[in-house]
Amino acid sequence: EAGVAQSPRYKIIEKRQSVAFWCNPISGHATLYWYQQILGQGPKLLIQFQNNGVVDDSQLPKDRFSAERLKGVDSTLKIQPAKLEDSAVYLCASILAPGRGETQYFGPGTRLLVL
């Protein structure tokens, strides 16, 4: 079974530029999460999708971050404009369906550096 795919793996941009990340979850997984992991900290949820609908985006800085999941499969996360504090690893995770004890499978992440 293929894992969660993410691209690009690394991105360096100047502040105020825009950037987009792509995630392809495990086939058949209805729920998709985007997490932000700042160096030395645990991942923090940004947004959760159930199929192509948003379930939780309470931690997403909506003035600069946006995300979509077209057709309930792939997802993109965009930052526009980027700030220095957005430097982090952006992790995508997926599960078959939400519920008690479901394993979240994580992708390798996209490491973003904002200069």
Next chain:
Amino acid sequence: QQQVKQSPQSLIVQKGGISIINCAYENTAFDYFPWYQQFPGKGPALLIAIRPDVSEKKEGRFTISFNKSAKQFSLHIMDSQPGDSATYFCAASFGSGNTGKLIFGQGTTLQVKP
């Protein structure tokens, strides 16, 4: 109330020793407590998980001890090996009927010396 506090921040153990990482939570609505292992450049991977209706779960060299009254849980790695050197995260989430969102601890960097 949704925080999960993890300690220590870093840990150095000799090969063959026992590694112990502790976590504490406040929200009694949490009912699923996984531990994730993360190697550099990789995403976190589930190591072992426990539900609050049991006090201990063992899988190979890895054991979770859970103390519901103290709202604490810990990971024990027996016979630690250099290959166990990684960052470990505890987490907590709400159960059925909820989103499955994970609240992570701050992480513990484990180094196992040969």
